[in-house]
Amino acid sequence: MARLLSLLACTAALAYAGFFLFGPTYQTCTTGAVPVTPGQPSATLGPTTCRSATFFEVQGGGPGGAADLVRPLAFIALWTVAPFVALAGVSLRARAQVMGIALVAVALLLDASSIISMGGGFVYALLCGPLLLGALIATIAMRPPQMG
Secondary structure (H helix, E strand, C coil): CHHHHHHHHHHHHHHHHHHHHHCCEEEEEEEEECCHHHHHCCCCEEECCCEEEEEHHHHHHHCCCHHHHHHHHHHHHHHHHHHHHHHHHHHHHCCCHHHHHHHHHHHHHHHHHHHHHHCCCCCHHHCHHHHHHHHHHHHHHHHCCCCC
């Protein structure tokens, strides 16, 4: 059961990371200025055009350019890798190593830290958190194989 829950969390984390980074999860808007004509005091704003955009378009298009991508990508990578740490912990526990429980617990804590994200990272905690909690409980309840 622990292995299944960890695999489901891995799949969910990868799918969400792909959607979050490459899907149309953001919206960007531009406003054109109407040129100044004689008799008008200043330029006026034209119509606003909005469209869907990807994470890379919105985050990398700011004043810092690609440098603005480093921090959010580090957190997204951390939250995406956490279920794989849990999977490694389950494998260790299946080989009678108690350290596996600690790895699954660390993975749950790493994933739960995404709850602080304001940009959509909190979905990791909602999506993978319950799966990793179940994996932790199942890992604790695991009986190591008996040497015979």
